[in-house]
Amino acid sequence: MNFKEPPEEFQAYLQDHRNEITKRYEAAIKEVYTRLEILKADFQIQKKRECISTIQSRIKSNASILEKLTRKGLPVNISSVYNKLNDIAGIRVICKFIDDIYILAEKLNGQDDLVVVEIEDYIKNPKANGYRSYHMVVDVPIFFANAKEYVRVEIQLRTVAMDFWASLEHDIKYKKDSCECEEIVDELKDCADTIATTDQRMMELRDKVSKKHLLYQQNAL
Numbered sequence: 311m312n313f314k315e316p317p318e319e320f321q322a323y324l325q326d327h328r329n330e331i332t333k334r335y336e337a338a339i340k341e342v343y344t345r346l347e348i349l350k351a352d353f354q355i356q357k358k359r360e361c362i363s364t365i366q367s368r369i370k371s372n373a374s375i376l377e378k379l380t381r382k383g384l385p386v387n388i389s390s391v392y393n394k395l396n397d398i399a400g401i402r403v404i405c406k407f408i409d410d411i412y413i414l415a416e417k418l419n420g421q422d423d424l425v426v427v428e429i430e431d432y433i434k435n436p437k438a439n440g441y442r443s444y445h446m447v448v449d450v451p452i453f454f455a456n457a458k459e460y461v462r463v464e465i466q467l468r469t470v471a472m473d474f475w476a477s478l479e480h481d482i483k484y485k486k487d488s489c490e491c492e493e494i495v496d497e498l499k500d501c502a503d504t505i506a507t508t509d510q511r512m513m514e515l516r517d518k519v520s521k522k523h524l525l526y527q528q529n530a531l
């Protein structure tokens with residue numbers, strides 16, 4: 311099939327393959343989720359605090375898959391879905407502090423059976439609209455009944471504050487009339503920058519508190 315054929319046919323094609331798609335990407339999400347839970351538990355023991363606030367996941371809907379394949383001019387077939395789209399399986403990791411994101415990313419990067427395909431650091435290089443997050447695309451090995459296959463997952467790591475901005479910006483973006491207005495775009499960018507400064511300050515505050523706590527403990531001895 312190619313993308314010039316009528317969308318109804320494409321929808322039917324993807325619907326026919328939905329169980330297969332879901333099975334494949336659910337397995338990959340479970341695998342990455344478990345790795346993140348293990349890292350979270352280890353971090354808790356070592357640093358005596360939580361690095362991950364929440365983990366969310368989703369498998370892209372058929373409608374979104376179709377929209378993306380069409381937008382990218384890709385043929386609508388299972389090979390395109392598996393090999394050309396990076397975000398059929400998406401995991402969002404909401405961290406407490408900015409440095410937690412980099413620690414987790416480094417730990418994932420160090421897992422030798424996990425193939426890092428792409429990294430987009432929108433924290434060091436925010437998007438023009440102010441969007442910040444750390445994106446990793448990884449191929450994770452999955453042992454299915456008949457074969458071992460690498461399945462692609464997009465991992466988005468961001469702080470609670472970055473997530474707050476991104477989810478509200480996402481909602482506002484869908485109210486298209488307001489979003490086209492330059493003033494709104496500027497205000498959203500301004501909010502993103504304020505949030506980034508606050509994220510930085512919260513991290514400094516955390517370090518200040520733990521230094522004071524350490525000093526207190528030493529003096530108490």
Ligand code: 0O2
Nearest residue numbers: 370378396397400430437439441445466475476477479480
């Ligand atoms: P959803 O519903 O979250 O899955 P492309 O995906 O082809 O557009 P690319 O380079 O793969 O391009 O994607 P990019 O821009 O690196 O990251 C895509 C995902 O990051 C988006 O997925 C969003 O989740 C998030 N994202 C990127 N930019 C923004 C932004 O400006 N605002 C918000 N709120 N989120 C953003 P989807 O598929 O758009 O949506």
